[in-house]
Amino acid sequence: MAKKSWFLPAILGIVAIALPPFLGGYFQHILILVMMWVAMATGWNLLGGYCGQASLGSAAFFGLGAYGAGMLYLHWGISPWWGVIAGPLLAIVVAIPIGLVTFRLRGGYFVLSMLAVCETIRIIFLNWVEMSAGPLGIVIERTWGMEKLPYYYMVLAIAALSLYVVYRLMKSKFGYYFVSIREDQDAAEGLGIPSTKYKMYALIPCAGIIGLAGAFYMNYMAFIEPNTVFPLIISATMILSVMLGGPGTFWGPALGATIFVLLSELLRAFAGPVIGTIHYLIFALILVLVIMFLPNGIAGEGDKIKRLFRGKKPVYVGGE
Amino acid sequence: MALFGQTIICGFLMGGVYAVIAIGMTLILGVMKIINIGHGHLMMVAMYVCFALFTSLGLHPYIAMFVAMPCLFGIGYLLQRYSIHRVRFVDTILPQTQVLLTLAIGLVFVEIIRVIFKSDFRSVYTPFSSKCLYIGDMSISLPQLISFGIAMAFVAGLHILLTRTDFGRSIRATAQDLDAAKYMGVDALRVSSLTFGLGMALAAAGGALLLPIFYLFPDIGVPFTIKALIITILGGAGSTVGALSGGLVFGMAESLGAVYWAPGYKDVVGFVIFLLVLLFMPGGLKTVIKR
Amino acid sequence: MKKVKLGLLLGLVVVLVAAFALPGCAPEVAPPEEEEEEEVPTGPIKIGINFPLTGAKANFGTMDWLSIQLAYAKFGVEEVGGRPIRFVIEDNRGDPATAKSAFEKLATLDEADVVLGGYTSSCGVVQAAAANDLKVPFLICNSSKDAITMEGWEWVFSGARVPASHYGDNMWPMIDEVLMPGGVSKVALFYEMTDWGTSSAEALRANFEARGIELVYDEPYDSDAIDLKPMLAAVKAAKPDMIMAVSYLMDASLIARQAGELRLNVLCFMGQAGGYTMPEFVVNAGENANYILTTALWSPFAPWEGELAGVKWTNQEYYEGYLGSYGAEPDYHGAQGFAQWMICLDALLRIDAAGETINRETIREALTETKLMTTMGLIEHKDWCDDMGHCYTNQGLPVTYVTQWQNLVQEWVWPVEAKSADYIFPVPKWEER
Structure with a gap:
């Protein structure tokens, strides 16, 4: 993990704080999306990258966070900003029983069970109209209309918080336990690490962070409905961001999310008019190539030699 | 009573088609431990092949199937050999890299089809599509019945292939113990590529059987991937009999859920079954059947 | 390192x-x-286009955009007040967050003077909110969500779009005068689980109940469902006199086919616009489509005609033009797109005729005074409230009507004044067709 390189986060932080006021509304909006995905990818990485419990259903936490905020407004007329507390709380409360059930499964089966859980939650939110307004969704009044900077600094704070939480956790003994569970769960249990308990310790902050991003999404977009906050593509985007940047690395997910959002927007908005409707095809192809040739992500390939001391695979990465 | 009978008939016939789609997945998951999230997307590609043959040459999907299956076999073989296999044995931080790779490959296929055929809805409708047999107040859709028959033929064929031929034995050997199979002289890469191709060909068959009774658009795949996964887990990975019984049970559960619970919640039935089986009967139905 | x-x-x-x-x-x-x-300003007049042109929702987004291009070519106005008209195209893939990005880009980076967009409810609501924040006139084409014009957003214009709860407005006189005297007292209602389906169902339910009609079946369903027969079997068991269905495109065909297979006999099968009015419906449902009644927002038979920018047009011409240019039949989504370009062009021409500068503010003012005959009938942007207590801003109310599929042709049957064929009610049993 980034040990002594304090100047890097400092520079990034200064750029992130000082640059946006000089940008137009569109670019501020893009940066808001970047920061939101940075927070979510970082959160996902805690459970998926460090603890090895890759979930294909993390959109559940995102949606629950968003609905935590939205339902406050829907039922009691409370400002959805309180969702910043209620959203993550709801996500965590629901995550705990989910974890208790799904953590009994391993590997691919865990991936699938999370997918099933997420889809189940989506269907419940669609059908239970009295609770969630169903497919009508929730429309709220926005606090700031044209002004984007308050939203930006809020989501920047969320992203920073998520990085901080992950950093502190990974510096503590929890971090070592998480990695040991990922590397070999049986060995970890043999050494007396209760794996379900520690997976839970990874799940709770993960659900909280993703839920927080969801609550922010509700406030920023001012409209949610189950199919926009629970779809498979949100879970997949989280994972693919992490894959792109590097699972199990500290800066990887943030980097991956940044590249993911900017690249898809670049292809859509700037290359799109030139290359036409194939822009998304190109994006998907890039994803396939990254997973095939950089399976540990851009940041992860640096540590490859260390991790692969028993592997036979040569290291092929530029900039050595 | 008529309602109950009709529900069971619908579920049973649909279950047969689900079984063919799922059997490809069960083969891939059972033999190679690869969770293929792109399964439904590749089935969609096969459906477009059939659709193109129907519009250009007027071939009925039941015939076009025999073109689509080799096509998909080829795609599956190449994918496994040159893409998925590559990731499988690379030491990665996340063991689930191949799951994500199949997801991304699925996206690529959806976008390729979208560029060629646009996002429009298509279907192969012939007057034959809504012919029915009637038993009292209950109706049995003829194309569904034929699909069911063809589906059963494929299941039986695959079962024979796996149990009675050398190739089948090497597939099952690879499934049981990869290293041991290698020592016995099984070319694991070849077997796994062929198996993947075979799985995809079966998905293509399922797609072709579905085409006359359903419709087609590029994003059709995801629900079928999910259904195939549920059936695979329900039946037990790697088992043809399991996939068949899983498909029938799942089809009927869905159907009963739509009638006696609510049409909106019927997918939840599948997910609940899925989670319960994973937790309490990890081997799936095949463990029960074997006894 | x-x-x-x-x-x-x-x-x-x-x-x-x-x-x-x-x-x-x-x-x-x-x-x-x-x-x-x-x-x-001397540069071009920039018209932002914000539709799903790729992705799962691209079929109707593309139809809108093609219809706008057709209208642009038809009226031949390439510059207004010496400034050329230029389209800036943004694809939003049908994803709300992307739709917002696209709108922000159009508003700030491209400096569009007016934006046309709005397919899928969730994209529409996000775009409309952004339009109101950024003070860019926004002409919304399809998104049917009621709430889009209920928020008092004065920059959002929804002349040609119909709020979901008003899709069936003209069906009620027919129910009162024909269907209820004909013996309809029990209705089975099922609707797709989307905003449009749910809002439609709310309005339908209230109106059926106000007439003392019993709802013997009332369920939402997933429009991606592969087999709808179990649901239809349950509907059959409830023994309704009439079916009221709110469906998307292909599920409508599937329902029509499977209702035929199950011999689900009712006095009348009424669809709620959407899937039941589209050209693909009859292709996929075949002869099962016959006798199905449906509320409709538009049909090639609609007798609308007029003159804009010195060019005479008729509704039929739009239909034929689209069919000729793109080799496919348009449906009401396309007609709404065509109408929105007419409304936009009309506003631009009126500003120019008054000798004012064309900018966002004058376009907004001109749009509030719109009164124009379009492919969706006479459109005015007005503020009004309905009897469900929904109050709309800048909302037109295109005429809706009832059509019936007869011999695979969609005939206009209600209101009878403009009918192209007589309605058939009660419909023959499936066995006797």
């Missing part, structure tokens, strides 16, 4: 951010200039 790596990463991020940031610095300088009253 690690530092080199991190340095590289940082560099990459900076480059990507800069790729966005550098062009982004420009628009921030522009707004203060606009505040000077005397400034007369």
